[in-house]
Amino acid sequence: KGAAAVEAPVPRVGVVVFLLKGKAVLLGKRRSSIGDSTFALPGGHLEIEIVSHSELRSGESFEECGARELMEETGLGIEKVEFLTVTNNLFLEEPKPSHYVTIFLRAALADPEQVPQILEPDKCDGWDWYEWDNLPQPLFWPLQKMVQEGFNPFPICSNS
């Protein structure tokens, strides 16, 4: 008898943001079925705005999604949002298998003085700024993989 067919998870799109401040990046400790208790960039699911059962408004852009997720999760306003890279991430170890195509953006604080708030305490233990050459452990594995491969999210001529 054949093994039961395995349901392949439908790929979803995640948009995460390297919010940079000097040589530091904003990270939060996740409370989630995916990457629980690991340090991850702020961000989340690319959403289609469902207005009613019969009307979909046009979906959000990557940049709009990044800015929305940052506002929802930290209350921070961001600017100079740029596309950096994309990765293909299969989460097969998690309780429920999932598959994310993850869009990585870079941004700066609109107000450099603004302080992040923990607006979703059930999803994040807290936000903090971490120097890129002294990142906390454990990192959320898609980010860990990029760091190990030498990814650098900072602008080349960063004179900031």
Ligand SMILES: CC(C)CCOP(=O)(O)OP(=O)(O)O
């Ligand atoms: C798993 C990740 C790459 C994409 C989903 O991110 P997330 O779990 O932070 O999602 P939300 O912020 O939308 O809840």
Ligand SMILES: [Mg+2]
């Ligand atoms: Mg979110």
Ligand SMILES: [Mg+2]
């Ligand atoms: Mg999120």
Ligand SMILES: [Mg+2]
């Ligand atoms: Mg979301």
